Amino acid sequence: MIEISRRTLALSMALIATIQMTLWTPINSLPQGAPETVCDTMLPFHGGGIPPSSSLPPFRIETSSLVIGQGQTMRVDITGVPPGLSFGGFMVQARNRNSPHQIIGQFNPSSDGRAKLMNCEDSVGNSATHTNPGPKQSVSLEWQSPVDFLGEVVFNATVAQAYDSFWVGIPSSPVQVVRRETAGAYPQTTRLPYVTPPPRGVYAPQTEVPTVRESQEDPFYSECGRSKTCFGFPNGCIEDKSCKSLSAITVRGDVYEFEMKSGRDGAAYIALGLSEDAKMGEDLVTECVPQNGRVNLYSSYTSGAPNYGSSRANVPQNGARLLQSSVIDGVIYCKVQRDVVTQVRGKRFDLLNNKYHLLLAAGTALKDNSVGYHDIGRLPSGSPINLAVVQALTGSSTLLLRLHGAFMVIAWIGTTSLGILLARYFKQTWVGKQTCGKDQWFVWHRVCMVTTWSLTVAAFIIIFVEIGEWSGERNPHAILGTITTIICFIQPIGALFRPAPNSKNRPIFNWAHWLGGNLAHILSIVTIFFAVKLSKAELPEWMDWVLVAFVVVHVIVHLIYSIAGCFSDRQQAQQANAFQMSDMGHHGMRNGHRMDHKLDAPYASFRKGLLAAYTVILILFVVALVLIVVLAPIEETVDQLSGN
Structure with missing residues (x-):
């Protein structure tokens, strides 16, 4: 009986404490910042379920530039509208505009101590939140873009003016992540017109904002024939920079890098094969396939007659590594590093000592365990090449x-x-x-x-x-x-x-x-x-x-x-009839x-x-x-x- 009474007393005290915590309504935001449990929704649990405000947010997210190179840093500011308006808590992160659930890049530690980093989706420092709920008129953060991403990102923020007054999913204008060497060619700007977010939006980038487009001069071609061997189709397109799909090979010592880029024809994949005879069969293929908002890398092996096709089955997937990738306006880009030697189904592919034809292909369909038919195009190189020798390469004769x-x-x-x-x-x-x-x-x-x-x-x-x-x-x-x-x-x-x-x-x-x-x-x-x-x-x-x-x-x-x-x-x-009637009875x-x-x-x-x-x-x-x-x-x- 005594034991039961003690247990009942403990439960009663815990219940009273819980009720007191529920009824207690603090004035400020969470004192230690947003918990990592809200990484996906960015929705704070204030007051046991207070909904976010659906009115026009009196805050804006501004970036120091509309364009940033891979691996570079930029400033992200949270400010009031009009300037001087105070807020307490906040949470901010960059999202892939084409795949809003994907958090991009990482923030650097705050120099003034007003922000701390969060580790969402097992990635270090890809989100930031406040360290104290005290009033602040602005917050400046430093964000670094990833080295393996090309595309557009939108910064989304949750900002709390008071414990029961907060806005979720306040977006910035889109920021274009481009190749580092081309970032300086784009116009740079700061303060942008305010964009009204949707009511109660969560990480919802605004599609109405004009996007920054790549320059007419595609930088992919810039080092063709000088530091890398380029190959594309239709045949001869490298010279006038008009390829529907293209590839490039760069070799530095024993490092073999392969780049591929598709055209704007709705490609579901782009692939590059290494072949001994310029025909399908017993070839090592590198595939770049967009899936779920990101580019995935696969290695596959082709079979010849009578069952032509490629398959990833029994092909080692650790012989290649994806260095960079992007999908922008339907254009697939990937940069892949391959091992010097790859053993596939008893066949040895030695990039250092053997010569290979290149087989470039792109198509609009995928199979369960491979790419589909190359209905966009396919072109084999005219001759086998030493991959380490930079050269002008053309397709086989048609x-x-x-x-x-x-x-x-x-x-x-x-x-x-x-x-x-x-x-x-x-x-x-x-x-x-x-x-x-x-x-x-x-x-x-x-x-x-x-x-x-x-x-x-x-x-x-x-x-x-x-x-x-x-x-x-x-x-x-x-x-x-x-x-x-x-x-x-x-x-x-x-x-x-x-x-x-x-x-x-x-x-x-x-x-x-x-x-x-x-x-x-x-x-x-x-x-x-x-x-x-x-x-x-x-x-x-x-x-x-x-x-x-x-x-x-x-x-x-x-x-x-x-x-x-x-x-x-x-x-x-x-x-x-007339002849027969007129000559009736005549011998002629x-x-x-x-x-x-x-x-x-x-x-x-x-x-x-x-x-x-x-x-x-x-x-x-x-x-x-x-x-x-x-x-x-x-x-x-x-x-x-x-x-x-």
Whole structure:
């Protein structure tokens, strides 16, 4: 009983003390500053749940500059509006504008002793708070930016004017963190216009404030060819500083640093591979992948035929270290240091003693354990290099790729279109003229189709020599092109075994040959349309309109010939009936009828004239499309030719 009474007494005293502490309302802020339990919300627990004020804060957060270099320091001031207004407690920290939950940088110890540092998210000194609740009209802090971050930060503060009067999430204007060597090129400023924060906001950066943009001259290119080897795509873009994606290698002794930067095309990753043969398979790949507001570094290994792709499985992730990284306006940047020797799946990558091709790639998709297809672009270097030797580096030749495209355009836009037209509408033209005992239409039809067959087979072989693998793009171009090539290959073989004109199987052959030819032609045009979407082809989107114009012209010409054919058949039938009636009973009927068949069908001159015009237009289309294919990417080529 005595023990129970003692325990009851102790609980009663503790309860009374708790009630007294709850009812006691102090005048000032927490005397020892904000606890680290509020690092995320920045919300003080005053009076058991007093809400923050939603009125316009009478305080502002000002920075000594809008731009700061990596690893540099700047002043951050908390002042009243108007100046001289006092406050008691405060808490301030810098947040990543693109990922507001990420606390950036660290504060230096206060020289006047009015602020102390807080360790939030296991990082030392990344937040600051007051050391005493006494009134103060301003506080100046020194903040240092991280050396591995590029982007915008916003300083957010909680300021308490009194115990029951405080504001949470007061933001500063955005501060741009840039590379240290370029910080001096930006305009510097201090006191900025006041920005009204959202009610009861917590670490909410204001998106209405204009951001500071990088200068037009990208500093990435500044040391290319002097202290680092640069490589980017499209090929030759380093000289005019117009790369969609680029990389650089800097070697100092046994320190190997790799830099990568994507373009503004929505890249989900940028990657650089080291290859012995400039083709995918058994390559060491360095990936920079933005995830959850920060860039993550991965190492992966590519596999060759038949399962092309890359994977991080069983690849050591400790052979590389991320030195710097950022994601600004969708542009990925990372700087990575790699070990001199890396052992992956039994293969040794020795950067000091071996030469490697560079494989630069970027894409818009990710897989579970690797990057996705390089639909933005991929370019292998033209030759293997010693990474320690600074040099100008270009991509591998695209001659075979351009020849493939040019051959297919000539074959299926040019010779096939003309050959089908001759076979369909000119069997009753040039009737009295033959070449090597064959009708004119047949001779020219065969010339066109043999040319198509030869160019198609050559283009099919060329593309496999160039790529060395089946296309990994999510584009039906490859499969449609293969089907077209198979049909094209079979067509002349079938023609060699065509039945005699009076054979009962001749109609079957005629229909099969007609169907195969037209099906291949239609598939080929569709395949060329899909080629415009291939990242490796680098064709302009407006090429679709050139193809559409060709299709329209081709269809119109077929319609005109079909209408003219109907009139020709009707007139020919009328002439035949009139001839039979006038020569009935005469012995010359048979001979006269034979002579009539040696004449061209009606409207022959019209057909020949339209054929000449169509041929000229067709040549113009073919020349234009071939130039687009050969000069791709044509926008960059035009700029170079014009001197821009």
